Amino acid sequence: MTLKTHFREIEGRSARYVALLGGLLVLVALGVLAALMKGSQGHYITGMNNQVVWGLPHIFAILLIVAASGALNAASFSSVFGRVAYKPLARVSALLAMTLLIGGLVILVLDLGRPDRLVVAMTHYNFKSIFAWNIFLYTGFLAVVAVYLWFMMERRMNRYVPVAGYTAFVWRLILTTGTGSIFGFLVAREAYDAAILAPMFIAMSFSLGMAVFILVVLATFHGTGRPLGDLILRRMKNLLGIFVVGVLYFVLAYHLTNLYATRLHGIEAFVLVNGGIYTFLFWAVQIGIGSVLPLVLLFHPVWSQSRRVIAAASGLVLVGGFAQLYVIVIGGQAYPLEMFPGYDMSSSFFDGVVASYTPSLPELMLGVGGVGFALLLFVLALKFLPFLPASLSDEHVDPHADRSSTRTAAAGA
Amino acid sequence: MSSDNSAQLSRRQFITGAAAAVAGLTIAPGVFLLKPAEAAQNPDGPRWGLLIDTSKCADGCTACVRACHEENGVRSLGRPETDAQWIRKVNLTDRATGHQHSLPVMCQHCENPPCVDVCPTHASFIRPDGVVLVDKHTCIGCRYCMMACPYKARSFIHEALTDQKPHAPRGKGTVESCTLCVHRIDRGERTTACVEACNRDGHQAMTFGDLHDPDSEISQRLRNYGSTTIRADLRLNPAVRYQGI
Numbered sequence A: 001m002t003l004k005t006h007f008r009e010i011e012g013r014s015a016r017y018v019a020l021l022g023g024l025l026v027l028v029a030l031g032v033l034a035a036l037m038k039g040s041q042g043h044y045i046t047g048m049n050n051q052v053v054w055g056l057p058h059i060f061a062i063l064l065i066v067a068a069s070g071a072l073n074a075a076s077f078s079s080v081f082g083r084v085a086y087k088p089l090a091r092v093s094a095l096l097a098m099t100l101l102i103g104g105l106v107i108l109v110l111d112l113g114r115p116d117r118l119v120v121a122m123t124h125y126n127f128k129s130i131f132a133w134n135i136f137l138y139t140g141f142l143a144v145v146a147v148y149l150w151f152m153m154e155r156r157m158n159r160y161v162p163v164a165g166y167t168a169f170v171w172r173l174i175l176t177t178g179t180g181s182i183f184g185f186l187v188a189r190e191a192y193d194a195a196i197l198a199p200m201f202i203a204m205s206f207s208l209g210m211a212v213f214i215l216v217v218l219a220t221f222h223g224t225g226r227p228l229g230d231l232i233l234r235r236m237k238n239l240l241g242i243f244v245v246g247v248l249y250f251v252l253a254y255h256l257t258n259l260y261a262t263r264l265h266g267i268e269a270f271v272l273v274n275g276g277i278y279t280f281l282f283w284a285v286q287i288g289i290g291s292v293l294p295l296v297l298l299f300h301p302v303w304s305q306s307r308r309v310i311a312a313a314s315g316l317v318l319v320g321g322f323a324q325l326y327v328i329v330i331g332g333q334a335y336p337l338e339m340f341p342g343y344d345m346s347s348s349f350f351d352g353v354v355a356s357y358t359p360s361l362p363e364l365m366l367g368v369g370g371v372g373f374a375l376l377l378f379v380l381a382l383k384f385l386p387f388l389p390a391s392l393s394d395e396h397v398d399p400h401a402d403r404s405s406t407r408t409a410a411a412g413a
Numbered sequence B: 001m002s003s004d005n006s007a008q009l010s011r012r013q014f015i016t017g018a019a020a021a022v023a024g025l026t027i028a029p030g031v032f033l034l035k036p037a038e039a040a041q042n043p044d045g046p047r048w049g050l051l052i053d054t055s056k057c058a059d060g061c062t063a064c065v066r067a068c069h070e071e072n073g074v075r076s077l078g079r080p081e082t083d084a085q086w087i088r089k090v091n092l093t094d095r096a097t098g099h100q101h102s103l104p105v106m107c108q109h110c111e112n113p114p115c116v117d118v119c120p121t122h123a124s125f126i127r128p129d130g131v132v133l134v135d136k137h138t139c140i141g142c143r144y145c146m147m148a149c150p151y152k153a154r155s156f157i158h159e160a161l162t163d164q165k166p167h168a169p170r171g172k173g174t175v176e177s178c179t180l181c182v183h184r185i186d187r188g189e190r191t192t193a194c195v196e197a198c199n200r201d202g203h204q205a206m207t208f209g210d211l212h213d214p215d216s217e218i219s220q221r222l223r224n225y226g227s228t229t230i231r232a233d234l235r236l237n238p239a240v241r242y243q244g245i
């Protein structure tokens, strides 16, 4: 028999909580400072240039946006796929999805050349632009998830939760497709001219979102001293492992299809063999410590019992995702545009050479500022509204759900 | 859809090598072929373009680059990676034969410009006469157009600028590129700073004119001699065409 879930705000008066708030505020302040520096000096103080026009901030932003969509996993499993075990976590899951998305968007906006013209972006739409579409997808996602949360938290609206849950689930799939399509539509660049980028981003959203979610759940339950049973945790770590395999599958498919096309051999060799930092990030970080190592940790019969190991594996998945986005976003730009096939090209505008890019401090500050902002919103929300279940000990998690989850896992989820 | 249409047409030009009368073919082949005399008052209006004969373009000469940047107030700030360049000389070496030549590359004023397609705010736009421009008042500096341009034609302004030319507004945090000397076009002049400089130095490698007017020098040259565009495979039908690549 499952015990009824009680949700309670967190105290928010402990020294630890205040310290956490303080730490996050420092991160936010760093981000604001970076934005001010960029605004007054211009982008030349960053590592970005006319060759690599999107840099570290975009990697942070995309990571947050992709993870936001994936953070909704737990809520979707409960409302859409009827996995009751996840129901107590549905609220936190939806909340985290919203705050991560906001953090990512803030980074994107503050990195614009003219962030002061946000109003222009809101009032002049070019409907042929994936970017303009994404503005709708992102704001729409926030609205849909907010309504979903409200339905979950307001008893009278509870019966509409499945509808809202479905809407949110479909919306997040479209949203991630839209994010992947930002790159998929760039026909001129060899690294991006691939339809598979959109589904690959969806797969990434599942794994990155689950990784963030596990870390956040572990931290909040541990930090608030609320019981968290192994049942739910084991289930989530198994899913994380499956999602990591899913991403690997798309990475493999992407490179195999590219290797099939002779015209893409240059970019493939660049990423896989001779691209220096990009090759290193691909093999060592994305594949090695970001995919293979976490898989070993997550499925090792003994190690995977430890929460520390699960947390470490989740962290490594995030590191791997970061590396993957670095290779896609920066590597794809650093590789020279092939304007004259069959010719070697040179100019004063860095044609024909691998563009240089060195991430700069202001970019890093902006990136961590966005992460800090997302988490700040999250921990503040926990204090003011009952998002967090009072207990997730094993007897609070539906024991029957265990089997259904194993089935999901077996079906490849 | 019009883009499909022109894609087909540009494929035809590509396959037959009959690059003549680009504009006429693009818009209304029938009318154009039957009534060449009237096409000068083309109901579609002009489409401005450039023809660059790379066999006449001298190695090491940068007259066009200097003239453009002088004309439009584009100056180096001593940071090559972030300095704007509206036009640049590209040196090519044929990998198979070792043959070398060079040519200027600027915004190609595509008929189906990817920069315009991706721009979220319509700041990138194409005028009816085919000139692709950035509206400096609505550009938010997202740089998506730079990601999308196959010719690396655009520059982002990475720092504050001074001494701008009144006819070429520029500003920190926005993107810019060759305007096809639109201020001259709008004044009724029929040449650009780069073409003028090339002619002044005696190379005669560049021709400016109306691609829709069959009697214009550029149209006649295009009709009589083969030409191509950079990355013709993308079917963007640029208004800047090349000979001798």
Ligand code: SF4
Pocket (backbone or CB within 6 Å): B106, B107, B108, B109, B110, B113, B114, B115, B116, B132, B148, B149, B150, B151, B152, B153, B154, B177
């Ligand atoms: S060359 Fe580039 S900037 Fe110019 S119209 Fe074409 S896509 Fe746009």
Ligand code: SF4
Pocket (backbone or CB within 6 Å): B115, B118, B119, B120, B121, B122, B123, B124, B134, B138, B139, B140, B141, B142, B143, B144, B145, B146, B174, B175
């Ligand atoms: S940088 Fe400006 S012109 Fe380019 S896509 Fe963004 S808003 Fe449009």
Ligand code: SF4
Pocket (backbone or CB within 6 Å): B067, B068, B069, B071, B072, B086, B087, B106, B177, B178, B179, B180, B181, B182, B192, B193, B194, B195
């Ligand atoms: S047409 Fe004008 S703006 Fe364009 S490259 Fe030539 S001189 Fe520069």
